[in-house]
Amino acid sequence: MSTHHDPSTDLTTRDGAPLPERFEDPGLHEHRARVGDSDPKAQKRAERQVVVLFAISILGSIGAVVAYALVPPGETVGSMRMSNLLLGLALFLGLAGIGLAAVHWAKALMNDHERAEDRHPTATSEPVRVKAVEALREGVKDSSIGRRGVLKGAMVTSLALFPLGIAVPLVGNLGGDWDVSASKRTLWRRGVRLTIDPSGRPIKASDVTIGSAFHVIPENLEEAEHPLDEKAKAVVLMVRMDPRDLKSEQGEGWSYDGIVAFSKICTHVGCPVALYEQQTHHILCPCHQSTFDASDSAKVVFGPAHRPLPQLPITVDDEGYLVAQDGFDTPIGPSFWERLT
């Protein structure tokens, strides 16, 4: 593969003169006329196309009003979709017609001569800059701020402090009562019945079959001042397994005949751990897949969580209903700085 050159486009060396270090810019391409530029028929055609596009837009917009009037969303997902589809398509036509018409107009009918315009350096020219500096200097001299140190200090301090009058009340009120220790307390305490979420029906131990999982809330939830806040801390996942499968628990006698109850709030960042696999006894958090072993003190077997789900000690009351022996002995949910204090 050797090369052969057509000398006419070659770089010519002027005899003896040294070559420039860089190539030279050949300058703008020559303008090439479009087919339509010299053809009035083509121009007429383009004009007609633009008109048709605008007409489509007009029809679309009228169609939108008709769709609004005739097709209500109705009662089903089907009728809702239909209303959405018709209204949306009509709006689409109303918009697309205008858009395409304008672009087509610009491309086909407006001039396409590229032009060059000069750029100027972004910085101001030297004389202007000198004048600006002069103006500032005069202003500074006028106010004599340079010499009055105390005045300057007073001004800066007062300006710095005035936002406090707004910021302190704002920030002060943001957190309500700021009782951050509330997040360590839940509604669970000795004797509180475990009830089904959301019906609130108490659960008899005998109704819990091996392999089943229950979503549990405390019986006193509805009486709480802020039920949703309390629910966000108190939800529990309860499962029953063959007592022989239970390898360990977080406290002596915290389970009842193979029934174990754990906080449902993931110790990673707090999603509800809602999935239970009865074969493996694994509890899975769908958010970031932390996996806890219900048969082994809810220890983390996989994923980004660090701590086991806190276990709720349970037993049954005289009537055979499941109740808490006590509250959780560690704060539930994600870790935070003062968790252990």
Added chain:
Amino acid sequence: MSTVDSPPAPASRTTRAAAATADYLDQRTGVGNAVKEFARKIFPDHWSFLLGEIALYSFVVLLISGTFLTMFFVPSMTEVHYHGPWAAMDGVQMSEAFASTLRLSFEVRGGLLMRQIHHWAALIFMASIVTHMMRVFFTGAFRKPRELNWLVGFTLMILGLLAGFSGYSLPDDVLSGNGLRIADGVARAIPIAGSYISFGLFGGEFPGMELIPRLFTVHILLIPALILALIGLHLLMVVLHKHTQYPGSGRTDKNVVGYPLFPVYVAKAGGFFFVVFAVIALMAATMTINPVWNYGPFDPGVVGAGAQPDWYMLFLEGGLRLMPGWEFVIGQYTISMNILIPGVIIPGLLFTVLALWPFIEAAATGDKREHHVLDRPRNAPFRTAFGVAYLTSFSILVLAGSNDLIATHFHLSINDITWTFRVLFFVAPPLAFWITKRICLSLQRKDRELVLHGHETGRIVRFASGEYIEVHKPLDAHERWLRVQHEPRRPIEIEPAEDSRGVRRKGYRLDAAKRRLSKLFYEDRVEPVTPAELVAAQSHGSHDALPLAPEEHREELTAGASGSRHLAPEPEDTEGTQRH
């Protein structure tokens, strides 16, 4: 003064009316000056310049559809029982926010369309901001004098993330509620202040009664106002600097080549707004997004499997999923590295590097001049490779944020996928960097080869001597200019540590650090062909008629990289890539 004179020729009614209006306005505002300045202002044209426009237009669509939504949306967490056309939710307890979203979807005619337009526009807004940013990055449009505008754009991107997250949370459905719960968990992991930050956000305990009204104010007032102001500043600076242009003949750092604002750009850009809006309307008409009526209202005890946030939040989600469960306790205090690293440190690092990139590169280049002609990405191999590596780590986080979907879709174990991504997060970005840099350098070599030896024509000529050669068609001046117009960038030289009298120079350490950075950027490089090299190659080509083996030949073509100062190439030097 009036710049709008009545036209000399008999004018149509419209023209006369326009002239009269313009005259009226000018006599009261002096707007003629601005019109004269702007009307014929030149804007360069390229498809990639549309990305920023898409972002702008989808923001306008967000304003229009968002205003519609505010008329019917009730930003309140008061619990109500739903009774309405959607039978599946009859009697269900929910917040007024969720109930009003159901009403928007089922009862307000056009409400669902506006919700879907709003949500699709939000996704397109973020996607166009990100791709626009990629365009600016890979073409070096952030260089002086546009560093500050890069920062404005960066802030807009962050505000877009916040706008999206706050809006996504407003309907108070179970999906977005768990998103908020995750945000709460991340906030609480912050040392010392965590619990207070969480209380400050939620007005007390999670979820409280305050959050939706607060998010509403943030979402419809605070963030849109900031975005609007910054968009104004962003565009003002674009006008001030004039738009950058791609390299090509006639395009220099001292001019701008393109079409006049009026009428071509006004028509094209105005039309393009309608096209963008139309595409969003079409998506909203045909593709369901965020069907909250299927998810149900937020309930702290409920979660759905396979839940996904909007795409622009996936990288955070992915980081949280990949991180092993590291947590330790100092004294009595808990530090959750499993949350801090993916939730705060990694995003912090990624975003800081991105925001500061123009300044990092300026330090490495040591160049104080203004740049208005864009780089071809291949001509900035380090930057391009870095950008691709950056996108690679971002994409791995995004993919990791969908690891459960990948697992169910491809029947893989979550465990294996997570481990694969953990390894990839460290291995893939450097690999991507290395590969991209190699590709850039070889593309540059290919450019050199083309300039030196022209296009292959496939035409074989037989000489009288019986020898065959293939005819190469040399590039014309325009084709050549595109491939040689860029300046070679070399590592900066610094003054020695000691001056002539042996005194240690102040600031040497900083200079040396800059030199090291500069070498990292520019040590490997291929320089553009010089006129001397071309002349040499041509005479060489026509005298040396012996065909060479392709391999040797390729190396030789790139040899001249070092010959930029010499009139004759150095055929012995077969290193295409220069090292100092």
